[in-house]
Amino acid sequence: MSDAPPAVALTAVAKRFGTGDGATLALTGIDLTVAAGEFVSLIGPSGCGKSTLLRVVADLVEPTDGTALVNGKSARRARLDQDYGIAFQQAGLLEWRTVLANVELPLALHGAGRDERRRRALELLELVGLSDFAGHRPSQLSGGMQQRVAIARALARRPALLLMDEPFGALDEMTRERMQTELLRICSETSAAVVFVTHSIPEAVYLSQRVVVMSPRPGRITHLIDVTLGHRDEDVRESGRFFAAITEVREALRGRSAVAQEATS
């Protein structure tokens, strides 16, 4: 791990929106390092700044203070180099492009050749199990399928980091659990690090090696919880360790955990 730079390194990051009396402190004193290949979830109540934090990493929001490094580069450089892939709650597919052309888009923007683009996009559609839908329009797909296209698109440039902002938030529970298992499989195949924003405790616990618990006003990290579940499969969801981890995160969200002191220091 020491040879590769961490996927994300945040030091003393703060973000203030507005100025003067109307200013709100969305984030303050954020220190967080995500190792290469690590899966980290950000969880917390609305307004705790978890999405803002993700957007700082993505260079969609510029921090007021502190530094954000992605793969050892500035967040801006990393964005322009497409060092990360990203998926939002809405798939955001372009309606006039086929599924295949949507996955090709990030490659096309970086001048990849037509054949190379096509080959890579087909490979990705196979990875997310949508090979049969390459020629379809996004509107012909279900919400879950659209989100899988969005994930394939995020992986197009083989990023070392995947940023996900409640990507399964709009899906029904059944689809959601299937997508979670799918995502873990994809991640193990690509060995990308993931920063995953969610407000679902089971989702955070099931997916992550580490859960970052945040609290609002001002937005800050209150707990870092390691999750050790070993290999994830559907049985894990019913195991005692799974429920123990869920309880730990829930307690942390209520601000009642012993580990709290260590994490904030």
Place this chain on the structure above:
Amino acid sequence: MSGRLRGVHVRRGAMVVLALVALGVLWELYKLVVPDDGVRIGDGLVLPRSDDASMPHLSEIVAVFGEREVAGSAGGGTVAASVLSSLWYSLGLAAAGFVVGVAVGLALAVAMARLAIIRRAVLPYVVLSQTVPLIALAPLVYGWGGNLTLLGWEWQPWMSVSIIAAYLAFFPVAVGALRGLTSPPPVQTELLACFGASWWQTLLRLRLPASVPYLIPALKLAAAAAVVGAIVAEISTGLAGGIGRLIISYAQQATGDPAKVYAPILGAALMGLAAVGLMSLLDVALRRYQPTEVAS
């Protein structure tokens, strides 16, 4: 899908024809029911006259097209021939105006979409430009063009007419394209930013395709506006050769031949329809950029 598409077009065409027939029937019915001198209450005329001088029979209007032109006028053939050649000339002027107007409208929209400061500075004037009466503007433009030489090219009077047509045509394009270019939701513009796309790449890959549903109606409006602009400009600058001048010259013969006025008016209406119809072809060609109903 294409079969259903054709069905829709056929039905739309049938409706247009039906509306025309209904209009004709109404016209003749009015002549039949209302007395020649119209209907008066006291001194006020409440329904216009329906005598043959004010409202010639449709058959007479149609017959006019076959009449020989009076000696000395251009062409010397039938009225239909003069109307057609005038239409062709005016359509050319309108087309030139349309092209210039669309180019200017698009350029303005892109500039306004690029920088908020340009939008704030320019948009009020874009709107203001359309409140100036065209009739007042046309002689001015004509006057400016009078002694203009551009790169060795002398300014031609017809160019003034096209410029005036462009002046009307750019407006719907500028407004429609601006709405279209700013229509993509934040999730899409942010995605493009995350892909490291430049502003021009975002314009080409996202904003332009997304603006097609806004551009098509704007282009239809612009086409109709260019036709109206060209005709009004011909009349107010006195340019010969087009349908505008023909309307005036036939109107002057109205006492002798009341039906003749209607020939160029029908022609002008036809020209407007043709211009808008041409834009409908774009509609079909750019179908894939239109929002689709969920069906396959």
